[in-house]
Amino acid sequence: xxxxxxxxxxxxxxxxxxxxxxxxxxxxxxxxxxxxxxxxxxxxxxxxxxxxxxxxxxxxxxxxxxxxxxxxxxxxxxxxxxxxxxxxxxxxxxxxxxxxxxxxxxxxxxxxxxxxxxxxxxxxxxxxxxxxxxxxxxxxxxxxxxxxxxxxxxxxxxxxxxxxxxxxxxxxxxxxxxxxxxxxxxxxxxxxxxxxxxxxxxxxxxxxxxxxxxxxxxxxxxxxxxxxxxxxxxxxxxxxxxxxxxxxxxxxxxxxxxxxxxxxxxxxxxxxxxxxxxxxxxxxxxxxxxxxxxxxxxxxxxxxxxxxxxxxxxxxxxxxxxxxxxxxxxxxxxxxxxxxxx
Numbered sequence: 001x002x003x004x005x006x007x008x009x010x011x012x013x014x015x016x017x018x019x020x021x022x023x024x025x026x027x028x029x030x031x032x033x034x035x036x037x038x039x040x041x042x043x044x045x046x047x048x049x050x051x052x053x054x055x056x057x058x059x060x061x062x063x064x065x066x067x068x069x070x071x072x073x074x075x076x077x078x079x080x081x082x083x084x085x086x087x088x089x090x091x092x093x094x095x096x097x098x099x100x101x102x103x104x105x106x107x108x109x110x111x112x113x114x115x116x117x118x119x120x121x122x123x124x125x126x127x128x129x130x131x132x133x134x135x136x137x138x139x140x141x142x143x144x145x146x147x148x149x150x151x152x153x154x155x156x157x158x159x160x161x162x163x164x165x166x167x168x169x170x171x172x173x174x175x176x177x178x179x180x181x182x183x184x185x186x187x188x189x190x191x192x193x194x195x196x197x198x199x200x201x202x203x204x205x206x207x208x209x210x211x212x213x214x215x216x217x218x219x220x221x222x223x224x225x226x227x228x229x230x231x232x233x234x235x236x237x238x239x240x241x242x243x244x245x246x247x248x249x250x251x252x253x254x255x256x257x258x259x260x261x262x263x264x265x266x267x268x269x270x271x272x273x274x275x276x277x278x279x280x281x282x283x284x285x286x287x288x289x290x291x292x293x294x295x296x297x298x299x300x301x302x303x304x305x306x307x308x309x310x311x312x313x314x315x316x317x318x319x320x321x322x323x324x325x326x327x328x329x330x331x332x333x334x335x336x337x338x339x340x341x342x
Contacts (some may be wrong), residue, residue, distance in 0.1 A: 022054025202342025241308025
């Protein structure tokens with residue numbers, strides 16, 4: 001006899017479901033609230049801006065069903081065939097836009113990663129450099145609120161690649177993830193350290209709390225990880241994404257730790273980034289020499305996918321930095337709506 005599935009009220013409540021920002025995201029929210037199918041015009045997916053608020057929020061909401069879900073939404077909706085069909089159509093649109101932007105991107109690991117191993121002379125476009133040298137406390141709060149959509153589930157999307165790896169790559173990936181999840185200590189899980197950072201900044205550390213504030217360029221950076229993680233065919237791209245994050249993390253974290261200290265953000269706020277300076281410097285070596293090299297030894301055919309994952313990560317991070325920088329240059333919030341004062 002098959003046991004009954006738990007109802008939404010019998011499971012831990014997820015974050016609050018936000019309102020849609022267009023036809024597609026409204027179709028998703030209404031379907032999740034009603035328990036019905038997502039109702040939208042078939043042509044609306046093809047017409048949707050792949051970088052826009054509507055498509056990116058719709059994707060984020062659908063992906064979140066594979067993480068913690070939403071308050072009041074039945075956990076069974078994670079595998080709802082109608083929602084999965086819509087998600088596939090949105091993913092296809094997103095991937096096509098990425099491929100078009102990256103048509104001339106590197107196709108080898110060396111071409112993709114070698115430029116990232118050298119600190120650029122000109123840091124004028126670097127968001128972490130801007131925050132280190134001239135950032136204000138309100139900007140650090142905005143940056144943390146935005147990044148919370150990833151950091152409060154830090155390392156979760158990368159775990160999906162573990163059962164798809166073997167040998168050296170698998171062992172090394174698990175070793176890095178062990179560190180990310182606190183090396184056996186709940187108080188040292190990186191998501192917990194980021195929640196402590198948020199508390200120091202007077203932000204709400206609840207999972208997904210700032211989704212409604214997050215603009216499309218931020219949602220795209222989180223969606224990229226979920227897209228790669230949920231598809232076995234994208235395992236190389238997920239490794240490329242993960243490696244890109246680890247390779248670029250240590251210098252940026254050092255600058256952000258200084259920014260937190262200079263602005264008096266608090267010891268927990270500084271500690272989160274200080275922790276990543278040393279840890280990610282080690283992780284960089286492991287991911288390049290064990291995860292990537294180990295994967296290529298087993299599956300040399302995924303090299304172009306690894307390079308694509310790296311290039312896509314750089315592309316979306318640059319788009320986000322441009323969005324935030326342009327807003328701050330005008331003295332306005334980079335969020336869809338400003339944060340309340342702490």
